[in-house]
């Protein structure tokens with residue numbers, strides 16, 4: 596295919612505090628459910644690329660883990676992941692929740708102040724706030740970042756996203772597309788399946804346990820595809836008591852997670868799925884550098 600000579604292509608990092616809606620925004624912009632989302636902070640652990648193909652540009656959106664002051668090795672690895680996305684990006688979109696957002700975000704603010712690449716500030720979740728209440732916050736951002744475009748959006752309703760896309764495309768460098776037109780992510784089906792299982796776990800678990808959970812798809816057997824794909828996945832927890840919680844009374848919680856995840860994975864793969872789901876204790880995996888490496892988290 597021939598591209599117009601002024602075709603644009605580049606990486607766009609979506610960055611911000613946990614829970615501000617980065618993954619929701621990526622899915623909405625790309626039009627596919629790639630990144631998992633949840634009301635619990637620190638849902639995203641690994642960066643993920645979502646590719647938007649436009650007639651005049653290819654946008655490589657990079658979803659990143661939410662940035663806060665690191666506490667513990669897993670957290671530190673998440674923040675490092677987000678920061679390296681910042682270094683790789685051609686354009687950075689800083690997503691802020693106007694209900695909580697302070698321009699002086701302790702970790703990101705100093706990084707973004709000295710950022711040498713184009714920045715856009717997106718105030719997300721405007722469906723939840725009174726528009727007039729946005730004005731003082733917008734004025735404050737404008738004072739601190741006078742030349743930075745400021746775009747109010749809602750990743751949920753789609754409001755403001757056309758304006759955001761326009762700003763992004765304007766700031767992207769010229770260049771040929773890097774990915775074929777039918778590719779929407781850089782992640783494997785195996786990875787996306789593990790994340791879908793984790794999302795169902797986040798949904799069912801209370802406040803503390805979700806952070807102690809990791810999921811690995813250990814077997815992805817495609818021999819019977821397109822009729823059927825067989826998956827064996829392991830849910831890792833940090834201690835025995837958490838294993839009981841994840842399994843639930845008479846195995847009910849794990850069963851619900853398995854059934855819901857299977858339906859979602861079937862939609863992802865476009866075929867029937869057999870999901871064999873196990874729970875194992877990996878003592879204090881969040882503090883174990885070897886575990887973090889093996890789970891792809893550092």
Ligand SMILES: Nc1nc2c(ncn2[C@@H]2O[C@H](COP(=O)(O)OP(=O)(O)OP(=O)(O)O)[C@@H](O)[C@H]2O)c(=O)[nH]1
Pocket residue numbers: 611612613614615616617618619620631632633634635636637638639640659660661662719720721722723748749750751752
């Ligand atoms: N009302 C409303 N809710 C939103 C919007 N964007 C995201 N949310 C919700 O906010 C919560 C967090 O969204 P995520 O996309 O998981 O947030 P994130 O920034 O990726 O969070 P981490 O991965 O934990 O850093 C979810 O419950 C979303 O449904 C929005 O524009 N409006």
Ligand SMILES: [Mg+2]
Pocket residue numbers: 617618619630631632638639658659660661
């Ligand atoms: Mg996320």
